[in-house]
Amino acid sequence: MISTFKTTIASLAASTILATSAFAGELVINTDTSDPAPKAAFEQLIADFEAANPDITVKWNLFDHEGYKTSIRNFLTADAPDLANWYAGNRMLPYVNAGLFEDVSDVWEENGLNESLASAAGSMTIDGKKWGVPYTYYQWGVYYRKDIFEANGIEVPTNWDEFKAAGATLTAAGVTPITIGTKYLWTAGGVFDYLNLRTNGYEFHMALTKGEVEWTDQRVVDTMNNWKELIDAGFFLDNHTSYSWQEALAPMVAGDAAMYVMGNFAVAPLREAGLTDDQLGFFQFPVINPDVPLAEEAPTDTLHIPANASNKEDARKFLAFLASAEAQTKINETLGQLPINKDSTVGDDKFLQAGYAMLSSTDGGIAQFFDRDAPAEMAKIGMEGFQEFMVKPDRLDAILTRLEKTRLRVYK
């Protein structure tokens, strides 16, 4: 009994030591890719990397999404892995500013990534240096039930009037036009992004999220009034404040709702729930103001080396491996997302092909996402405002005044 206890203690101590101080040849990776597809993609990526580098053993710690967002701050400072995944743009800014991410411009130089990953170079650059390697991105847009559209004789809407007409037909048929779950707020941010990109264009949207424009500006009010048209016409799912984005998939699967403004990651669970490709379709968010060039939303996911990592040499090898055309092709095939490397092949999937075609012809600009383009605090209060607006559109003035107050404080 006592001896078992002692061995347990000893092995516990040993594993703690292992976890904290990785020896040479061991590469520790922390990721939050815990959903089935991302998990499989990373498993495969790591296996391939180990096969190509037999002298390196990868130790992979998997976190859940929400927990990861808070634990990353702890492990970056206290117990740094050699690699950690995160997001491009403003989301990585606090860590870069705090000196917690390693400058990996050399990896970009040596492997010609400035060339092959050029499309995401901008969102990885802060102060002229690169802070990580992007490995995937995905389009946003409108996912819809093709069969319901056909049953009601609706064509894919390409402009605002057609979009509203489609909604009216659906409502008349007893189908909620757009499903959404705003419990965790960010889904409302996606809708706002698209309405604002279509009403005022990319430049204005970026200026707004960078804090250069007042929230009480007439152009923001225009965006919100467009949104209000949809709300007043009963476009959105009832009680959406009670649902997460996954729970909001259910009405669409059941045929009670016909559209979802979402990222491409919604396709996997919709397919799993039994929708076939004949029932499920994708279209670009319709034009609202024909004078603005179409801009899209396509968040980029990235991998970084923490500044306190112990095995930076092998971590750089891993980044170079991840950046290669073959690795990106393979990982994104499993992820069901788009590779960044321009020499990679896009998976043979109609949604990926549609997204790829849409994004490569986008001339208006590519936004990351509301909570990646705007600083964290502005994003939180902003998305809370959007959620409130979706339920109480009459409070528009109060909401915009509150956002403006936040802007004045956050960006000073």
Next chain:
Amino acid sequence: MSASRASRFNQRSLAPVLFLAPAILFFLFYVIFPIFQSIQISLYDWDGLGPKTFVGMDNYVELMDDEAFYTSLKNNVIWLVLYMLAIPAGLFIALFLNQTVFGMRLYKSLFFFPFVISQVVVGLVFTWFYDPSYGLLNVILGWFGMGPIAILGDETWVTYGIIFAGLWPQTAYCMILYITGLNAVDPEQIEAGRLDNAKGWNMLWYIILPQLKPATFIAIVVTVIGALRSFDLVSIMTAGGPWGSSRVLAYYMYEKAFSEYGFRMGYGAAIAVVLLLIMMIYITFFLMKMYRDERGQ
């Protein structure tokens, strides 16, 4: 002679100090020291990673002009008031269960069960119960022709919905306190009361309740503490939503300091200090009562 007196003096004075030392040290390091540290941090603008900037009272000034802070404060008051319902409810169940029937231990355990399970589970169970599309509550309301109410998605109902969920385990807690209290009730006094023709309400109010005073005191203490640290249920059931209308101070502090979009340590600390001040009112009252009781004996 003098040497032995000195050693005896040392023993007498050292022993209590030594015995108290572990508790005092822990209290200093885990309670007193963090309080002063929070007060200090609340004077800074700090993201938890980078350098701190001294901003004086700015965090407090901002707090005074923060709608979300007043929403949280208001909700805390609602929590404090409504959470007290757990005490009479617990007493009622305790009286009900205080009989000798076959299998009473099982019933008692079943009533105590909600307190044993984690608050997170309680939160999840009630989230499903309130779910507007398939939740049991709306199924029941449907029988009476009442439309689905999204309790947790509606700014007027949400706080009450969460408090109701919290009352479930809290009532069980108060119940167990009263059940133990009832065991200590003096049967002779009840007998004497009966002889004087005390029944029902009078018996409860004049004979039983005075003897349950210690249990009531503890029940109030744990309920007030439970109401003020109501964090897990808010976090699990609504994450403070919709649009922040179910936040309480403890959750708002967490959100500002540690959540995904937060990391304003100074501001979070300022909220914590305000929460401490509110608790101080109650703690002072509690300490004064303890002090008076001890002196009375």
